[in-house]
Amino acid sequence: MVILAVGLLLTFGTLAAAEDAVDIGSRLELFADSYLVGAMRNAELRLQTPWPRGPVMRFDQPWEGRYVGYITVFQEENLYRMYYRGLPVSGGDGSENESTCYAESRDGIAWTKPNLGIFEANGTRDNNIILKGMAPFSHNFCPFLDARPGAPAEERYKALAGTQKSGLCAFVSGDGIHWKKWRDEPVITKGAFDSQNVSFWSEAENLYICYFRTWSQGEFKGYRTVSRCTSKDFIHWS
Numbered sequence: 001m002v003i004l005a006v007g008l009l010l011t012f013g014t015l016a017a018a019e020d021a022v023d024i025g026s027r028l029e030l031f032a033d034s035y036l037v038g039a040m041r042n043a044e045l046r047l048q049t050p051w052p053r054g055p056v057m058r059f060d061q062p063w064e065g066r067y068v069g070y071i072t073v074f075q076e077e078n079l080y081r082m083y084y085r086g087l088p089v090s091g092g093d094g095s096e097n098e099s100t101c102y103a104e105s106r107d108g109i110a111w112t113k114p115n116l117g118i119f120e121a122n123g124t125r126d127n128n129i130i131l132k133g134m135a136p137f138s139h140n141f142c143p144f145l146d147a148r149p150g151a152p153a154e155e156r157y158k159a160l161a162g163t164q165k166s167g168l169c170a171f172v173s174g175d176g177i178h179w180k181k182w183r184d185e186p187v188i189t190k191g192a193f194d195s196q197n198v199s200f201w202s203e204a205e206n207l208y209i210c211y212f213r214t215w216s217q218g219e220f221k222g223y224r225t226v227s228r229c230t231s232k233d234f235i236h237w238s
Contacts, residue, residue: 057111062088063099063121063129070140070196073108080105081176083143086129093194094136094163102130102177116177130177137161137169140196143176148201148208155182158234160197160210162186168197168212170234188212188237191227192220199234208234 022036029036031045059068065088072083082103089097099121105111113128121127131138143159157173167186173179191197192213199210208231216222231237 056105056109057082057103059084059086061086061113061127063127064088064101068101070142072142072144072196074143074145075108076145076176078106080108080111081143081145082111083130083141085138085140094139094166096133096135098135098138099129100131100138100141101128103128118178131179134181136163136166137171137181139163140193141171142196142198143171143173144200145176146201147203151201158182158199160188160199162193162197164191164193168193168210183235187231187235188229190214194220205230207232208237210237 021038024036031037034040034045037045059065064086067085067087067090069085069087074081082105084101084103086099086101087095087097091097099119101113102116103111103113115126116128116130117125119125119127119129119132121129121132131141139161140163141159141161143157146156146158154174155172157176157179159171159173159179160168161171162168168188168191169185170182170187171179172182188197188210192215195213197210197212199208201207202209210229210231212227212229214225214227216225229237
């Protein structure tokens with residue numbers, strides 16, 4: 001795929017030099033369509049097909065269980081971090097049985113669950129739990145690595161979590177392992193929040209963005225919708 005992309009770039013540069021070419025500078029561009037391609041000879045754009053390679057993680061610990069959900073994965077240099085809900089028994093959203101667990105990997109395939117010793121579960125602290133006993137926030141705790149220029153080191157990692165009853169509260173961390181609630185009051189209050197609430201720093205917009213679930217008629221009535229809000233400081237959202 002890399003060779004094909006380079007070949008297309010060379011063809012585009014040769015055939016379209018005299019025309020109004022799109023200046024992409026030194027950026028890497030994905031050829032999703034033919035917009036950046038002047039012409040192709042003996043080449044084609046082909047969408048590759050993924051194939052299953054088997055499970056890379058089994059949620060087999062007593063504090064994990066069959067109701068594990070809302071898995072978040074992001075890469076930080078040469079380390080992949082994974083966060084997910086541990087829930088061994090069924091119950092309502094935001095129960096005390098929920099916890100937030102952590103795993104890590106160097107290649108995204110072989111994962112380890114470090115014994116962090118932060119919280120006790122099933123009579124032991126030898127577990128990979130990073131958040132527990134703070135219902136309802138382990139229901140859908142969704143972290144990210146803050147890419148905002150100038151973000152303080154102690155706030156390099158951020159997360160939103162909560163339910164409709166609590167609203168979404170902001171959390172921060174300096175190491176991605178030890179977390180604290182940034183404010184007691186919720187930072188986003190209008191939404192269903194009964195799913196994974198995804199937030200991140202948008203370099204293109206110079207804003208924090210959050211996507212979350214809403215309902216067309218409110219109060220879980222009508223049909224499900226996805227809403228979006230923005231913030232300059234991760235505290236005040238509109």
